Amino acid sequence: DAGVIQSPRHEVTEMGQEVTLRCKPISGHDYLFWYRQTMMRGLELLIYFNNNVPIDDSGMPEDRFSAKMPNASFSTLKIQPSEPRDSAVYFCASRPSTASTDTQYFGPGTRLTVL
Amino acid sequence: QKEVEQNSGPLSVPEGAIASLNCTYSDRVSQSFFWYRQYSGKSPELIMSIYSNGDKEDGRFTAQLNKASQYVSLLIRDSQPSDSATYLCAVDRGAQKLVFGQGTRLTINP
Numbered sequence: 001d002a003g004v005i006q007s008p009r010h011e012v013t014e015m016g017q018e019v020t021l022r023c024k025p026i027s028g029h030d031y032l033f034w035y036r037q038t039m040m041r042g043l044e045l046l047i048y049f050n051n052n053v054p055i056d057d058s059g060m061p062e063d064r065f066s067a068k069m070p071n072a073s074f075s076t077l078k079i080q081p082s083e084p085r086d087s088a089v090y091f092c093a094s095r096p097s098t099a100s101t102d103t104q105y106f107g108p109g110t111r112l113t114v115l
Numbered sequence: 116q117k118e119v120e121q122n123s124g125p126l127s128v129p130e131g132a133i134a135s136l137n138c139t140y141s142d143r144v145s146q147s148f149f150w151y152r153q154y155s156g157k158s159p160e161l162i163m164s165i166y167s168n169g170d171k172e173d174g175r176f177t178a179q180l181n182k183a184s185q186y187v188s189l190l191i192r193d194s195q196p197s198d199s200a201t202y203l204c205a206v207d208r209g210a211q212k213l214v215f216g217q218g219t220r221l222t223i224n225p
Binding site for chain 2: 103107
């Protein structure tokens with residue numbers, strides 16, 4: 001079975017541009033998580049969904065960030081407008097509701113660079 | 116104070132020795148604790164979970180938990196170069212949330 005799929009793997013953009021990151025969770029997984037990882041702040045949870053519904057977005061840094069999950073097999077994280085401080089690796093993770101919280105399957109990540 | 120704190124390292128250990136990684140947490144309510152390993156350029160992978168005070172062993176890995184001291188550690192025996200990675204401590208905050216430490220970068224020297 002394919003794991004969590006993220007695209008693009010690398011994104012370089014200029015400040016002020018809109019950036020959209022994509023995630024396809026593992027089929028049958030009810031939970032989807034978006035994380036951001038930087039050297040300064042480590043790995044932080046931004047938002048998570050359960051059955052396509054956003055449950056907790058308290059980690060979203062500001063209004064420039066938005067996330068959607070239109071169906072069970074697709075989610076996006078959008079940054080508009082992007083800023084250099086958004087440069088980070090963004091991970092998507094999923095897990096089934098039958099598994100414990102620690103059993104999150106991480107995608108390969110998207111490395112975002114904002115110039 | 117950060118909710119989960121780790122020494123960022125780098126921690127350098129000779130091959131065959133014991134590597135000791137430490138983590139402290141601030142929320143006394145936390146009940147579940149985890150260690151993830153992350154190779155450079157890769158995503159985190161779960162290697163150990165611990166829920167009760169004391170030690171839990173899995174192969175060359177031993178997790179230790181002391182809830183009174185709010186302290187979690189990971190010991191790696193007979194360290195191998197393939198153990199070189201960043202180790203992330205994570206605490207279950209409830210409501211599906213994992214809070215991660217900054218990570219400790221471990222290098223095993225042949």
